[in-house]
Amino acid sequence: MYQGRLEEEKARLEAELATLGRRNPANPADWEALPPEGEREADPNDTADLMEGYGENAAILNDLEIRYNAVLAALGRIEAGTYGTCTAGGEEIEEERLNADPAASTCKAHMQ
Numbered sequence: 001m002y003q004g005r006l007e008e009e010k011a012r013l014e015a016e017l018a019t020l021g022r023r024n025p026a027n028p029a030d031w032e033a034l035p036p037e038g039e040r041e042a043d044p045n046d047t048a049d050l051m052e053g054y055g056e057n058a059a060i061l062n063d064l065e066i067r068y069n070a071v072l073a074a075l076g077r078i079e080a081g082t083y084g085t086c087t088a089g090g091e092e093i094e095e096e097r098l099n100a101d102p103a104a105s106t107c108k109a110h111m112q
Contacts, residue, residue: 002098002102003075005102006071006075006102006103007075009102010071013068013071014068017031017065020034020057021057021061030065031064031065031068033057033058033061034057067103073105074103074105084098086106086109088105088107089106089107089110094107
């Protein structure tokens with residue numbers, strides 16, 4: 001049940017990440033933001049708009065990448081047979097918590 005949800009979220013996140021950036025050629029586990037599509041004019045106002053758009057893309061990409069890595073880690077815990085066990089204290093993660101966030105790595109007591 002959770003693996004399917006995580007696989008779906010992974011695919012959705014990869015698609016979203018690809019609209020804002022690309023995999024870093026030097027580190028394929030990392031994503032780097034790309035400037036928004038548009039004409040490359042020499043006008044300073046256009047350049048400022050382009051840089052602002054890049055900053056927005058970078059911020060959104062960062063949030064997506066954090067979630068993407070959490071989903072990958074959860075899938076890794078499924079593969080390792082440790083899924084559903086709190087990584088902070090070893091307790092079982094509550095089903096209610098996993099239903100709300102299948103990528104959760106801690107129980108309610110160890111939530112950050």
